[in-house]
Amino acid sequence: MPDSSYIRWFSDLGRDDVALVGGKNASLGELHRRLKPLGVEVPDGFALTADAFRNALTAANAWDGLHVLLDDLDKADVERLACAGTRAREIVYAAGLTPDMEEQVRTAFRALLAEYGEGLTVAVRSSATAEDLPTASFAGQHETYLNVAGEAMLLDAVRRCHASLFTDRAISYRTDQGFDHFKVALSVGVQKMVRSDLASAGVMFTLDTESGFRDAVFITGAYGLGETVVQGTVDPDEFYVHKPTFRQGHRAVLRRRLGEKLVKMVYRSGRTREPTRTVPTPGADRQRFCLTDGEVLRLAEQAIRIEDHYGQPMDIEWAKDGQDGGLYIVQARPETVASRRSALELENFVPEGKGTVLVSGRAVGGRMATGVVRLVTGAHQLSTFRPGEVLVADTTTPDWEPVMKTAAAIVTNRGGRTCHAAIVARELGIPAVVGAERATEALRDGQTVTVSCAEGDTGKVYDGAVPFRVERIDLGRLPRPQTRIMVNLGNPDQAFQTGQLPVDGVGLARMEFIISEAIKVHPMALVHPERVEDFDVRAHIAQLTCSHPDGGAYFVERLSEGIGTIAAAFFPRPVIVRLSDFKTNEYASLIGGRWFEPVEENPMLGFRGAARYAHPAYEEGFALECRALARVRAEMGLTNVKVMVPFCRRLEEADRVIAAMARHGLERGRNGLEIYVMCEIPNNVLLMDEFAQRFDGFSIGSNDLTQLTLGVDRDSPLVAFDFDERDPGVLAFLRQAVEGARRNDRPCGICGQAPSDYPEIAEFLVRLGIDSISVTPDSVLRTLRAVVELERGLDRTPRTPVTGDPS
Numbered sequence: 104m105p106d107s108s109y110i111r112w113f114s115d116l117g118r119d120d121v122a123l124v125g126g127k128n129a130s131l132g133e134l135h136r137r138l139k140p141l142g143v144e145v146p147d148g149f150a151l152t153a154d155a156f157r158n159a160l161t162a163a164n165a166w167d168g169l170h171v172l173l174d175d176l177d178k179a180d181v182e183r184l185a186c187a188g189t190r191a192r193e194i195v196y197a198a199g200l201t202p203d204m205e206e207q208v209r210t211a212f213r214a215l216l217a218e219y220g221e222g223l224t225v226a227v228r229s230s231a232t233a234e235d236l237p238t239a240s241f242a243g244q245h246e247t248y249l250n251v252a253g254e255a256m257l258l259d260a261v262r263r264c265h266a267s268l269f270t271d272r273a274i275s276y277r278t279d280q281g282f283d284h285f286k287v288a289l290s291v292g293v294q295k296m297v298r299s300d301l302a303s304a305g306v307m308f309t310l311d312t313e314s315g316f317r318d319a320v321f322i323t324g325a326y327g328l329g330e331t332v333v334q335g336t337v338d339p340d341e342f343y344v345h346k347p348t349f350r351q352g353h354r355a356v357l358r359r360r361l362g363e364k365l366v367k368m369v370y371r372s373g374r375t376r377e378p379t380r381t382v383p384t385p386g387a388d389r390q391r392f393c394l395t396d397g398e399v400l401r402l403a404e405q406a407i408r409i410e411d412h413y414g415q416p417m418d419i420e421w422a423k424d425g426q427d428g429g430l431y432i433v434q435a436r437p438e439t440v441a442s443r444r445s446a447l448e449l450e451n452f453v454p455e456g457k458g459t460v461l462v463s464g465r466a467v468g469g470r471m472a473t474g475v476v477r478l479v480t481g482a483h484q485l486s487t488f489r490p491g492e493v494l495v496a497d498t499t500t501p502d503w504e505p506v507m508k509t510a511a512a513i514v515t516n517r518g519g520r521t522c523h524a525a526i527v528a529r530e531l532g533i534p535a536v537v538g539a540e541r542a543t544e545a546l547r548d549g550q551t552v553t554v555s556c557a558e559g560d561t562g563k564v565y566d567g568a569v570p571f572r573v574e575r576i577d578l579g580r581l582p583r584p585q586t587r588i589m590v591n592l593g594n595p596d597q598a599f600q601t602g603q604l605p606v607d608g609v610g611l612a613r614m615e616f617i618i619s620e621a622i623k624v625h626p627m628a629l630v631h632p633e634r635v636e637d638f639d640v641r642a643h644i645a646q647l648t649c650s651h652p653d654g655g656a657y658f659v660e661r662l663s664e665g666i667g668t669i670a671a672a673f674f675p676r677p678v679i680v681r682l683s684d685f686k687t688n689e690y691a692s693l694i695g696g697r698w699f700e701p702v703e704e705n706p707m708l709g710f711r712g713a714a715r716y717a718h719p720a721y722e723e724g725f726a727l728e729c730r731a732l733a734r735v736r737a738e739m740g741l742t743n744v745k746v747m748v749p750f751c752r753r754l755e756e757a758d759r760v761i762a763a764m765a766r767h768g769l770e771r772g773r774n775g776l777e778i779y780v781m782c783e784i785p786n787n788v789l790l791m792d793e794f795a796q797r798f799d800g801f802s803i804g805s806n807d808l809t810q811l812t813l814g815v816d817r818d819s820p821l822v823a824f825d826f827d828e829r830d831p832g833v834l835a836f837l838r839q840a841v842e843g844a845r846r847n848d849r850p851c852g853i854c855g856q857a858p859s860d861y862p863e864i865a866e867f868l869v870r871l872g873i874d875s876i877s878v879t880p881d882s883v884l885r886t887l888r889a890v891v892e893l894e895r896g897l898d899r900t901p902r903t904p905v906t907g908d909p910s
Contacts, residue, residue, distance in 0.1 A: 109155040109204050110211045112293075113148050118413075124150040125230030125290040130435050132713025143405045144431045147179055147218060148294030155204050156265055156289045164197035166369035169800075171285050178505065179276045181486060191269035196574060200532035208261065208530045209254050212293065218720075219295055222368075225434075225859065226433070227260040228292040229267050230628040233282050233412035244501060249328055250378035257293065264291045265326075275505045297433060300369040301425020302777045303393035304329030305339055306521040307402060309346075309410040309417045310436055312529060313469050313556070314443035316418065316672065319357065320344045323521045324393045326384050327367025329422055329433075335498045335515065338363040338379065338465075338538040340392050340485045345671040347612075353740030356396050356594070356788075357671055362519060364389050371702050379426070391650055398423065401430055409435050416441070440529045442625045449603055450555035451574040453881055455469050458565030461546060462514070464539030466555075466562030467525040469600060473535050474511035476546045479503075494555060495546050499524040503623040507531070514542045514555035514564055524833040526800045536562030546910055559596025568761075574884065582604055582901035587875035590883055593602050593617070595668035601880050602672035605887065609669060609678040610802060610877020611854035614728070615685055617665035619693065622658055623647065626724030628695025629654030635695045644695055645691075656726055662731035663739070670741035677743050679779055679802065682728055682750040686711045707816060712750025712781075717759040731769030736774060747779040747802060752786060757797045764886065771799070782840050782851070783807035791843030801844050804875070805855025805864075809833050828864055837858065841871045850874045858882075862889050901909050 111124055116132020124132070128150040135145045160166055172194075184307030200208070216223050229245030239870075246267035248260040269290040274822070277284055305324030310317045323332055323339040331337045334861060343357040355883060364384045371380045394402070402421055403608045409432070410417050420434040429768065452471045477492040479485060480503060488494065490509035490884040497516045499507065500523065507513060507527050515524050518537035528535035534556040536542075546552065546564065553569040556562045587607040592598065593616030618626075624644055628635050632654060634640045644654065651657040670678045686706035699720070703709040715721040734739050746769060751757050761778065771778045779793060780787065785793055794801075809828045810817055817826045837853075844851030852875035859882040860863040869890055878886045891901055 108444055109207050112152045113145070113150070113154060114338055119763070121634075122232055123152055123154075123286075123290070123713060124292075125153060126436065127228060127230035127294040127434060128290050129230075131292060132414075134409070134435055136430060138408060142427055143408055144435065145686050146295040146297055146431055146433065148215065148241050148292060150293040151204070151208060151261060151293070153288035153290045153319075155200065155291075155586055156268075159265070160198050160199050161202060162201050165194050165198045165236050168194050170285070172271075173274070176274070178278045181505070184271055184505070188274055190270055190272040191274075192266040195269060198265075199262050200258065205258060208258060208293075213782055215236040215293070215295065215722065224250045224296045226292075226296050227251050227257065227264060228294065228434075229264040230292050231268065231273075232285055232290070233287045233629050234279070234357065234699050236463045244270065246270070247330075247433070247702065248298075248378075249330065252378070256378070256737055261291045261293075261415060262543070265289055266286070266497045270502070272501045272504045279508070280430065282479065290813075294433065297378055297422035297423065297424045297429075297431045297585050299422035300328050300367075302423040302428075303327070304422040305332045305393075306422070307406050307421060308441075308521070309406050309419075310438060310441055311343075311599045312438075312525070313467060313560075314603065316599035316602065318346050318671065318674065319599070320349075320406045320521075321458040322394075322399060322402055322406075322421075323362075323519050324421075325362060325364045325367060326388055326393050326712050327369050328379060330379070331366060331368050332519065333420075333523065334500070334520060335518030335524050335537065337366055337519070338362065338385075338393070339519040339521070341519065341667070342392075342394065342399045343401065343673070345667075345741070346403075346407060346676060348671070349403060349407065351740055353732075353738065354400050355667075356399050356664075357739065359392065359399075359669045361390075361392060364393065365517075384734065389785050394423070398422045403643055405430070405432060413437065413499035420513045431556050435483055440467055449574075449578055449605075451604075452555075453572050453574060454555060455559065455570045456573055457489065458553060458567050458569040461566050462536070462539040462542045462564045463540070464514070464536040464562050465518075465520050465525075465784065466558070466560055467520055467528050467535040467537060468533060468556045470532070470534040471553060471555045471557050471569075473551065474513040476550045477542055478546070478548050480543070490652075493552055495542055498522070499527070499541055514539055514546065514548075514554060516540055528559075530872060534562070534689040536564055539564065559594055559600070561596060573665075576605070576884065578605055582891050583889070583892050584869075584887065584901055585899045586869050586894065587852070588883060588887045588890065589852065589854075589875050589877035591859075591877050591879050592669060592861050594620075595665040597880070598669045598672035604880060604883050606676075606883055607671075607875065608676035610681040610852050610875055611747075612666065612669050612678055614666070614681060614683045615689075617662055618685075618840070621665050622661045622692050623692060624654070624658075625690060625693040625696035625699055626658055626727050627699040627721065628693075629658050630723045630727070632695070635698050640695055647694075655730075658727045658735060659841075661726065663734040666731065666744065667735045667741055670735060670739075670744050673743065674741060677745055678730065679745045679747050680711075681747045681749050681781070682716065682725075684712050705816070707810070712752075713748050713760045714750070714752065716748075717763045722763065725763065729764055730767050733768035734774065737768075740765045742775055743785045745777045745779055745800070748798070749779060749781045750783065750807065751780050751794075752784055754790065754793050754797070757794065761797060781807075782844075783811075783855075785836065786842065788836050788840045791840065792847060795844065795847035795849050798849070800850040801840065801852075802850065803837065803840055803853040803855060805833070805837070805853060805857040809838060809857075812836055829861060834867060837868065838871060841868065844874075845872065852877055858886060862886075866893055867890060871896070872890045 113135035118133040307322040341490040416438040474493040513535040589610035592615035648657040691700040777799035779800040780798040854877040
């Protein structure tokens with residue numbers, strides 16, 4: 104390739120060339136030169152150096168005019184900022200390029216044309232010399248032009264990129280970051296366009312953007328050019344891949360979510376100054392993922408290689424070419440927000456009240472805020488916005504950033520967790536709910552709302568002021584008791600955040616939440632939809648499962664991904680997953696459920712738990728549960744999952760269930776599989792020695808054990824007042840359970856509600872020497888501190904965790 108004083112080809116650049124070609128182009132050079140040989144596909148291109156920008160302005164005598172406009176500019180004066188920015192851009196655009204520079208750009212473009220052939224179009228990207236740094240991303244501050252064809256369009260796009268150094272948002276951002284406007288220059292990258300207008304594109308991070316969880320690759324994508332994902336004009340598909348098990352050779356998508364993908368950006372025919380347009384996405388494409396599992400895994404592999412090379416979490420843009428089917432990396436920069444959080448400091452927002460949910464969407468930021476709604480339908484309304492208000496809009500653009508910095512929270516109708524609004528909110532440390540459909544209709548000006556992003560992946564906007572508290576924990580100074588403190592968890596949306604708590608694993612992962620929220624359909628209705636007698640219900644089931652080979656595959660995928668997400672969040676710490684423990688009335692409430700469930704007078708004591716698993720009425724449904732768990736352990740490689748059998752009444756029943764599990768791929772001892780049993784029936788305690796021969800561990804379910812000890816139905820308001828885990832009879836059974844497990848050399852924990860509600864129960868169990876106590880997430884810190892103090896009184900030395908490891 105030819106070389107000259109103002110042109111640098113990507114193959115000649117590296118990450119140390121930021122001063123020469125800016126952060127974006129230096130990174131593209133690094134990728135092309137160092138990582139392309141390792142299988143990371145990067146389209147070729149060249150950079151016009153930052154010196155070209157400086158020398159062009161010098162040749163045009165433009166500097167004095169820019170100093171007059173920008174020296175002593177107060178960015179808080181919005182009108183003056185807008186006027187100064189407009190005039191500065193006019194000056195830079197008018198300066199253009201010198202004849203020598205133009206000729207060098209033309210020559211380089213012709214070389215690129217010779218490499219790729221006629222029909223070549225390019226992406227023209229701004230790359231500032233203070234951009235994509237570890238501490239400041241400058242994301243969205245400068246312009247990019249896509250589908251640029253021919254020399255004339257290219258030269259015009261270069262001039263417009265140069266001018267974009269002085270967008271209002273870029274001026275404001277540099278001021279906030281402490282950069283001198285005249286010490287930042289702009290290089291322009293020219294890169295072969297990937298024909299993602301015929302396929303898909305998006306953004307991926309080598310960590311979870313909300314929780315900062317480092318062990319996942321998070322991929323978003325939609326059909327068409329990637330600008331719709333970056334700009335937040337679409338709700339994209341989302342995928343997660345677990346890095347530790349991927350490195351061990353397990354190739355599986357950990358989790359996925361189908362986005363709406365209402366629109367896509369495609370090429371506009373002809374050579375115009377606006378070479379792209381946005382069109383509706385066909386309905387069939389909206390109903391399917393924009394990437395296959397194989398493509399997701401190939402992208403994850405490239406992301407991991409990029410992260411390994413740079414030695415830090417990365418923010419990466421990808422594009423799939425609809426002509427050659429290739430997956431290409433078109434940008435990579437250091438991630439600058441989640442990765443900068445201290446691994447030893449935990450900030451936890453905890454709601455302390457409830458409210459009516461007005462709208463919900465994708466949660467960004469993990470925080471909560473209360474404020475007054477301000478609806479903004481366009482840039483002309485930004486002047487009415489007051490600091491501390493909740494910005495509600497259809498979507499946001501980079502020009503809005505000066506106002507967004509003053510918002511208490513942000514809510515948008517459209518967008519995913521890698522869109523502009525999400526990136527800005529994350530960097531500013533404010534909560535945002537994006538993709539909250541109809542937010543601009545459901546929320547009204549002047550209305551007080553609470554925006555909560557602290558309850559998992561779903562962000563909620565509550566009516567009124569909902570109280571909350573903030574817990575800040577220094578994990579490096581937090582002593583750990585000898586008694587293992589674990590957590591109860593059912594919602595995969597909360598897994599990555601909860602996994603950062605100083606716990607030893609999950610003592611109870613409830614399968615029921617995943618079935619009711621992510622699957623929604625009765626397992627037997629998925630196996631035998633023909634037995635569902637209501638046509639509308641059958642149609643609903645068919646619609647939910649339409650993208651899967653059959654209903655069973657739908658169930659297994661959804662359940663395994665929910666369990667897998669929880670297991671990955673705590674890996675390699677143990678996660679004890681309880682098999683489904685719906686009662687018949689609860690199963691009947693699932694879609695299609697009433698055709699498969701009997702009506703029982705007392706479901707609490709009826710056809711539930713282990714009794715179902717080997718019974719002809721549910722055995723096919725149980726097989727699906729086992730297939731899902733086997734997939735988590737074998738395909739996903741998450742062998743930290745242990746399986747727990749609930750409500751196992753008799754020894755013969757235990758034998759039947761263990762045999763059924765083995766038939767369906769869950770053989771005790773194989774690949775290290777441990778099978779636990781809930782100790783929640785008096786017979787479990789009385790026959791502890793016999794149950795211990797069949798199971799690898801016990802978890803006390805204090806709720807049912809209390810009911811069955813006292814003969815109290817806790818669901819009946821007439822007698823619920825007699826339900827008390829502190830009753831001497833219940834305590835006697837707790838003592839026998841702990842002592843019996845120890846006698847048989849089996850671990851014994853408790854996962855019932857009692858230790859969360861009553862500190863004295865926790866104290867009683869610690870004195871008995873119970874191995875672990877599993878509590879709700881909001882009780883972890885209180886329980887942990889109480890157990891540490893109690894053990895000090897018992898002369899037990901607290902454990903000191905490995906620095907940076909919450910386990």
